[in-house]
Amino acid sequence: MGVTIKDIAKLAGVSVSTVSRAMNDTFDVGADTRKRIMQLVEEQGYRPNNMARGLVTQKLYTIGLIVPDISNPFFSEIAVGVEKRARALGYSVIFCNSDNDPEIERESIAMLRGKMVDGLIASLSRESFAELANIEAAGFPLVQLDRSIESTKTASVLVDNQTSGYIATKHLLELGHRRLIHFSGNHATQSAHDRKKGFEKAVREYGLSDNEFAIFEGNFTVESGIRLFGQLLKIDNRPTAIFAASDLQAVGAIAAAFDAGVAIPEEISIIGHDDVPIASLVRPRLTTMAQPKYKLGEIAVNLLVRRLIDGSAQPPENHVLQTELVVRQSTTVPRTY
């Protein structure tokens, strides 16, 4: 359709290869011819066809990004981190929503590979381990995002969810709470699993007995928070504090509390996880564990392009970032009766 390298070559009266070299190499072409060529390029608005180029160089300067749901504020912030950093390095990104569905994940991976993306950044469900083994075996560059897998063969960037859960819970315990509940996240994810582990560890460490804490299984959504809070209202010996696996969940719980007329944090303290934008908007402002979301995305692409450039010379790095407790208004000391 557009203007091609042949057109430029013809116009400049040189061969195709000379034009190519003029555009890529810095040597091996005369100064005046280069100038002439570049001028033509400018005039004609020539842009090399990356597909043709990719065919021979095996590099498309495109990376794939697979996340469960890009409308989830947690992932959308990661996505902008990925996109911005990628663009700065000359890459562009194809994204796919997986809905945490292993079937869609598999499909997306296959599609992306067929499209010859240079590498993949993915936040996969635990069911997709087999698929990951394939990717590894084929030597396809991959960095795991947010969700760790056991294999040490693949690069990853993730947060230390276990100590994050531990610190969140400890915050509650140190305030004096002794009846705790954890709203868990999607059990298919490693991070939900780890946060729960952290909760349990803290609770054990403080010597709480089995009837002093409980775990409500849920997922990361607002609806889950609403539902779980409703459930909580029905039990006797109501807890004085909640550790929600996500801010969305926590915000849902706060809304439900408001509607049920239970005062936050006076009657029940709530701590969330992630520090998404809503967290500081909701009243009371949500105490939460802040994830370095933007940074997660950034580091992921750093790791990936390093791998793309070095090949597999270096062993894969596994970055684990720490979260940060940000205390706002939704947690306080328990009421003394």
Place this chain on the structure above:
Amino acid sequence: MGVTIKDIAKLAGVSVSTVSRAMNDTFDVGADTRKRIMQLVEEQGYRPNNMARGLVTQKLYTIGLIVPDISNPFFSEIAVGVEKRARALGYSVIFCNSDNDPEIERESIAMLRGKMVDGLIASLSRESFAELANIEAAGFPLVQLDRSIESTKTASVLVDNQTSGYIATKHLLELGHRRLIHFSGNHATQSAHDRKKGFEKAVREYGLSDNEFAIFEGNFTVESGIRLFGQLLKIDNRPTAIFAASDLQAVGAIAAAFDAGVAIPEEISIIGHDDVPIASLVRPRLTTMAQPKYKLGEIAVNLLVRRLIDGSAQPPENHVLQTELVVRQSTTVPRTY
């Protein structure tokens, strides 16, 4: 790297073209040879290289998506709409954040075209009209998203922002409010412009005098809502109702109101725009104009692939969707003193 069509051809003892036909056409190849080939394909895990294919067919089955900020819940919902619909139709999508920066927009468009995406869905700033003319002239398939441009040569899907602003304002007026303020959106966007128009129209229609309404210029962010509300507190003859150009802005205003101790909606009614998820989470629940976000994305890709298939046989369609007033808790009748 992987297994190529030649390998399959060799294994099957047929020519390359036969393998190609076996995979694409439904005729022109014997039933038994086809079966043999397909079996090999399965065994060897062969997937055609889309880049090579795209080179000859000029179709990559990839579309570009340019939005100002994918972490904005409005756009992220649109994004899942386009991604899901695109995937259903066999396309994948490359996305770019433009930050409403014409420079980045230009860059992204050039990059996307070099990558030979089949078409483009974009939500561009008004400054990029010149660029659009180029795209049109080059016959590059484009559908304008959410933001209209004057040209009728390009397909578009957008909401009727003017009547949306009109209806929102009318809602306030019908409740009895007579001192109104509009928090405007990013002036670089057409939609902000149109909503403001709608506000003005309604306000004139109800015969408000110049000192009974005002417009505070801002943008679509939470911070803008907070800042503008602070500004509002300083004026005498405080308005009794606000029409905010976006929910984010409205939510910011509600938070600021909460902090300043002004009761919503008793002292000031607020209506937002978009109906993003936060709107129903915040207390009081936000009255707002619901945009069919997911649908916007869906229709955009429908329009685009229709164009991709038909070529420019059909004239470009311009879909304009209507918003819907959803009344929640943040608006009520004005207090009578």
Place this chain on the structure above:
DNA sequence: CGAATTTTCGGAAACGTTTCCGAAGAAAAC
């Protein structure tokens, strides 16, 4: 059974690049 038609397939060009190799000419060395 021969001719006409249909089915099934292979060869080759093409898509737009990059890159290897070698050649021609200019500059440097002797």
Place this chain on the structure above:
DNA sequence: GTTTTCTTCGGAAACGTTTCCGAAAATTCG
């Protein structure tokens, strides 16, 4: 002035497909 070395360039192969064209084989028809 001849040989050697650089510099600058062109030719051609290659990347992995699709698709056009034509040929061989198989089928149908009279």
